[in-house]
Amino acid sequence: xxxxxxxxxxxxxxxxxxxxxxxxxxxxxxxxxxxxxxxxxxxxxxxxxxxxxxxxxxxxxxxxxxxxxxxxxxxxxxxxxxxxx
Amino acid sequence: xxxxxxxxxxxxxxxxxxxxxxxxxxxxxxxxxxxxxxxxxxxxxxxxxxxxxxxxxxxxxxxxxxxxxxxxxxxxxxxxxxxxxxxxxxxxxxxxxxxxxxxxxxxxxxxxxxxxxxxxxxxxxxxxxxxxxxxxxxxxxxxxxxxxxxxxxxxxxxxxxxxxxxxxxxxxxxxxxxxxxxxxxxxxxxxxxxxxxxxxxxxxxxxxxxxxxxxxxxxxxxxxxxxxxxxxxxxxxxxxxxxxxxxxxxxxxxxxxxxxxxxxxxxxxxxxxxxxxxxxxxxxxxxxxxxxxxxxxxxxxxxxxxxxxxxxxxxxxxxxxxxxxxxxxxxxxxxxxxxxxxxxxxxxxxxxxxxxxxxxxxxxxxxxxxxxxxxxxxx
Numbered sequence: 001x002x003x004x005x006x007x008x009x010x011x012x013x014x015x016x017x018x019x020x021x022x023x024x025x026x027x028x029x030x031x032x033x034x035x036x037x038x039x040x041x042x043x044x045x046x047x048x049x050x051x052x053x054x055x056x057x058x059x060x061x062x063x064x065x066x067x068x069x070x071x072x073x074x075x076x077x078x079x080x081x082x083x084x085x
Numbered sequence: 086x087x088x089x090x091x092x093x094x095x096x097x098x099x100x101x102x103x104x105x106x107x108x109x110x111x112x113x114x115x116x117x118x119x120x121x122x123x124x125x126x127x128x129x130x131x132x133x134x135x136x137x138x139x140x141x142x143x144x145x146x147x148x149x150x151x152x153x154x155x156x157x158x159x160x161x162x163x164x165x166x167x168x169x170x171x172x173x174x175x176x177x178x179x180x181x182x183x184x185x186x187x188x189x190x191x192x193x194x195x196x197x198x199x200x201x202x203x204x205x206x207x208x209x210x211x212x213x214x215x216x217x218x219x220x221x222x223x224x225x226x227x228x229x230x231x232x233x234x235x236x237x238x239x240x241x242x243x244x245x246x247x248x249x250x251x252x253x254x255x256x257x258x259x260x261x262x263x264x265x266x267x268x269x270x271x272x273x274x275x276x277x278x279x280x281x282x283x284x285x286x287x288x289x290x291x292x293x294x295x296x297x298x299x300x301x302x303x304x305x306x307x308x309x310x311x312x313x314x315x316x317x318x319x320x321x322x323x324x325x326x327x328x329x330x331x332x333x334x335x336x337x338x339x340x341x342x343x344x345x346x347x348x349x350x351x352x353x354x355x356x357x358x359x360x361x362x363x364x365x366x367x368x369x370x371x372x373x374x375x376x377x378x379x380x381x382x383x384x385x386x387x388x389x390x391x392x393x394x395x396x397x398x399x400x401x402x403x404x405x406x407x408x409x410x411x412x413x414x415x416x417x418x419x420x421x422x423x424x425x426x427x428x429x430x431x432x433x434x435x436x437x438x439x440x441x442x443x444x445x446x447x448x449x450x451x452x453x454x455x456x457x458x459x460x461x462x463x464x
Contacts, residue, residue: 015338018348018356018363046392053353067355072362072378075100081354084392 013052020069022053025080030064033080047081059083091120095127138453140437142387145380152374153178169309169320171343177368181361182384184396186346191324193305196339202316209310211334212319213247216308218300220258223249224275228291233282235291237275249300257299266290302328326351349394357394361385411438 013019025033034041041064047054049061059065063083071077088109092102105126109119135141156175172180172190180188195215201207220226225238239254255275259268262277269276277294279287304325311318321329324344330337330351342348343364349357365381387402388395395401403415409425409432425432432439440447 013352016352016356017339018341018359019352020355020359022355045386045390047354048392051353051392052351053355069355069359071098071100072382073100074098075103077098081392 025064044082195319201334208317212308220297235277
């Protein structure tokens with residue numbers, strides 16, 4: 001990102017307080033996860049490929065994104081979303 | 086001795102583990118006693134989990150709906166920040182759940198980088214860069230009908246206050262008038278001459294010039310500086326996350342807006358989920374109503390499950406239901422039935438509403454369980 005004064009600084013959207021940590025899950029991990037939850041990939045909640053954070057981490061449609069949220073009730077909770085078009 | 090080793094074996098949520106650990110460290114029991122305690126806690130945790138098949142959506146709807154009836158109908162309120170109007174109460178809650186693209190009172194909370202946050206003058210400097218300054222705020226504009234021209238007399242004092250130079254002003258005006266007119270500068274006074282000899286063009290140019298934004302961000306109508314603890318925080322009327330995050334001195338990572346759709350566009354679906362939860366909680370809390378966060382979290386999860394923001398209502402969650410009868414039972418009964426008939430849709434009677442309508446057992450709780458006998462299979 002470039003500031004008005006020409007000063008440029010690397011700012012990642014993922015640093016924002018509202019954005020939880022997003023990671024792309026590896027192939028093996030996805031299989032393990034689906035087995036554990038006993039669901040198919042399509043049954044996971046979705047996230048758009050055009051989502052700014054998905055673009056930032058470079059996930060492609062078909063990837064599963066692991067989201068580590070700060071939860072008000074559980075402290076930390078983990079959520080999974082399937083990247084779709 | 087550490088209790089972590091004992092806790093590690095139980096799949097409890099981190100916050101529960103932390104609570105148990107703190108309590109154990111206070112009581113300091115022996116290892117076998119501690120294990121027993123943790124085990125009992127785990128049993129209690131399991132018995133407090135929601136049962137599979139429980140109608141959590143209905144429970145959430147009731148839990149938010151009931152306190153909702155007690156919310157004030159008074160929409161405007163001066164919340165927190167003096168002289169800054171914010172929609173609150175029921176209208177605000179509806180706005181959040183409807184995912185309005187333009188909330189009635191968009192507002193931003195802008196936090197500053199450390200080198201700007203401590204000093205009032207520096208904070209003012211950032212505020213000047215953000216707040217929209219119109220030409221009429223820094224100059225006197227008059228129409229001369231005889232000469233068919235507009236004279237702009239810059240107000241030096243106002244300009245100094247805003248840290249604006251004559252050159253910057255000239256540039257902005259030149260950019261605004263483009264081809265239709267020409268700019269002449271005389272002794273620090275700008276004269277805009279309209280090329281076409283038309284009264285209408287002159288007046289249109291005049292109106293345009295009056296509202297010309299010479300500095301700041303168009304969407305931000307007002308900025309208020311407040312001291313919060315050690316640092317100065319800016320509150321704005323109007324919102325534009327994209328533009329504000331590029332302003333020098335703004336700590337983008339801690340800058341938020343109450344426009345949820347804007348957060349969705351700039352920061353993505355997960356940030357929007359967090360924002361929905363935060364906004365709903367603060368709206369309810371401000372009214373003195375206590376709703377368990379779990380209900381609000383469920384609502385936020387449903388709204389964001391598809392990767393895009395869906396409102397709760399006819400154009401979103403309820404309107405996209407697969408069952409015709411469930412849609413017809415919600416809103417616009419005749420339209421839904423007619424459209425379904427024209428399209429030849431089929432209702433598979435898998436949901437709750439449909440089965441209540443036709444008087445079948447519903448698939449909830451014990452009604453969701455089916456027994457399958459495998460005859461002739463011996464183990």
